[in-house]
Amino acid sequence: MSQLSVKHLLGIKDLTLKDIELILETATQFKEVINRPIKKVPSLRDVTIANVFFENSTRTRLSFELAQKRLSADTINFSAAASSVKKGETLLDTVNNILAMKVDMIVMRHASVGAPHFLSKHIKANIINAGDGTHEHPTQALLDSFSIKEKLGSVAGKKVCIFGDILHSRVALSNIFALKKQGAEVMVCGPATLIPKFIADLGVKVEFDLRKALLWCDVANVLRIQLERQTIKYFPTLREYAQYYGINKQLLDSLNKEIVIMHPGPINRGVELSSDVADSGHSIILDQVENGVAVRMAVMYLLAGNK
Template sequence: MSQLKTKHLLGIKNLDREDIELIFQTAANFKEVINRPIKKVPSLRDVTVANVFFENSTRTKLSFELAEKRLSADVINFSASGSSVKKGETLLDTVNNILAMKVDMVVMRHSSPGAPHFLAKHIDANIINAGDGTHEHPTQALLDSFSIQETCGQVEGKKVVIVGDILHSRVALSNIFALQTLGAEVMVCGPATLLPKHIRELGVKVETDIKKALEWCDVANILRIQLERQQMKYFPSLREYSNYFGVNKQLLDSLKKEITIMHPGPINRGVEITSDVADSDHSIILQQVENGVAIRMAVLYLLAGVT
């Protein structure tokens, strides 16, 4: 018998290795559940979950909603567009109003880093961070590491490079924490303008030559160029980015080894990754999506069980 040491999933930074391994073990059981003819278990039948999305999302929102429904939870969805947020309601008021309707768990995405941490201090419900600005995206990092463990046998000792827009990426930061906690070596690679200044202090290697980075790694996690977060030009053109940092088949063929390709989605085909790589046998992009549901079921289940 074991349970998580935390009541909320705010970031990977708050988890230790034991917690992550418990989530993985539970997720493996849920992966079996979602491959059954009837993919539903009654565990959370008396739990109501609110998905509160102040920022756009397709994959994460669908994945959470599916995970909640497969656990038999009651689900309500809220998105900021078309809501009273537009009328000037504060975050705390919005969430307190939702909680007044007797909600037990809140899954929240917000454009401000720290928004879920703020909420956790003020309300009783379990909070799951589904992405807070450029800070953390813990469930994505968990499903990424879980997919690496599934494909490579283990995460410990593996070399993982995260390629692309590290500066604006919450996926990158959460991935760095998760991979390091599990004992992997991490490198970040991208244009110097998109690498945070003091990133080395997190204990990661830094590389600006994509070929060298790919030669070094076992797994490459290729991030999307987040044009919506870039207020200024960090590189001259998408075409130039794709020339210098895009991962294509020619580049992979020139390596002396085979590596696993990951991408958190949504893919900008032809920018950070070409179609022939994204759809190749080395790519586990769709496996990541499948694992996303299992990981989120595990997180919801384990947090609901914390007493």
């Protein structure tokens, strides 16, 4: 028997190293499943899952939906734009109404930090956090670790640098927790205005010089500038940002070393990554997307498996 220590996946912070290892190991088996001629297993055939998205998403939502279908779960989709949320219904009421229709698991994305934690205290279903504001995005961090492990053999001892908008990034925070728990060295790099104060307290290095950070790392996880979350100006122009923090082929070639390039998507081509880097052999961006389905299958399988 092998089960997770948690009933919900709210954040990487709550997971133990054993949990992370179990999820990644199970995901390896699911990756084999999704590469078969028949890509479906019947494990979750008596499980109903609601995808509740209060915030826009393409990749994560498609990935979750595909993972659910591959596991034979029944799914319903809900997006806030076309719902009674607009009529003034509270989050708890919305979710309780969905649960009244006998739903076993909720996958939720919400713009407010802690929304899934709040729900988990009030409802019985398993909850998976698919991103809560600027807080955590646990499945993204798990699939990033899975992809690093697949490419480099292990996460422990590897040097991973996260570039860009650390301040607004839930991917960065979840990745820091996941990587540190697995024994990787972590650095963050970006303009000083986008690096949160006291982030070094999480045990990460801070670097403001792109070239120095690239020289240090084995893996570069490049994040998007989240203009939609920036209420004030953090840097003069995107063009200036691209000049100081954009990664291009010329720069990578001049370093004379192999760096694995990752990006959680969507990419702003020409800003944080140039096209020749995003599409190069160093980039594992599309592997991340494929691995996302396998990792989400593993998470839902393991959460649903607890009686």
